[in-house]
Amino acid sequence: QQPVQSPQAVILREGEDAVINCSSSKALYSVHWYRQKHGEAPVFLMILLKGGEQKGHDKISASFNEKKQQSSLYLTASQLSYSGTYFCGTMNGSNSGYALNFGKGTSLLVTP
């Protein structure tokens, strides 16, 4: 049930763009994106719901393809503060208690 994230790691220069993908083998109801810096708590970025629209704020946006059970996180004109590990958490229709199943994460490093 664990979603698969790709790529595992990416290094960018400040100002470049990145896409992080999250896919599941099960039908998804929602996809939750988090960013975690080393030793800190995961910070909520956004949630995408089945039947919902693409979301975004500032230069970070995400989409959800229900047919393919995939979500993508788009980081535009990256800033140094975007560095960290990005996790997608998924909930499917059969989740009891609505716990998040997290992928293994994508490590993002933005360099000057």
Added chain:
Amino acid sequence: DSGVTQTPKHLITATGQRVTLRCSPRSGDLSVYWYQQSLDQGLQFLIHYYNGEERAKGNILERFSAQQFPDLHSELNLSSLELGDSALYFCASSVWGGRDNEQFFGPGTRLTVL
């Protein structure tokens, strides 16, 4: 700051011991979730409570137990500790626990078992 608080921040103990981790959810949130994060297993769901009742269990060992009290704070009890239990333990809270609810994570408790 997510509004979720966890104590203690760090805990160092020996194998075989028992510890209690505490979590206070954001004001107004009724659901509390516990997650374990280790290098090899990533972020793993342990257990979910809603308004004092257990709603779901994940990969939680029998040596681990939790409860949510009437004031909505939650405690995670870990007993007969083993070296492999060393990890970051996060609690998260959400308003009511549905699939469209954002979960906000606390700062975590880093447990080291020696």
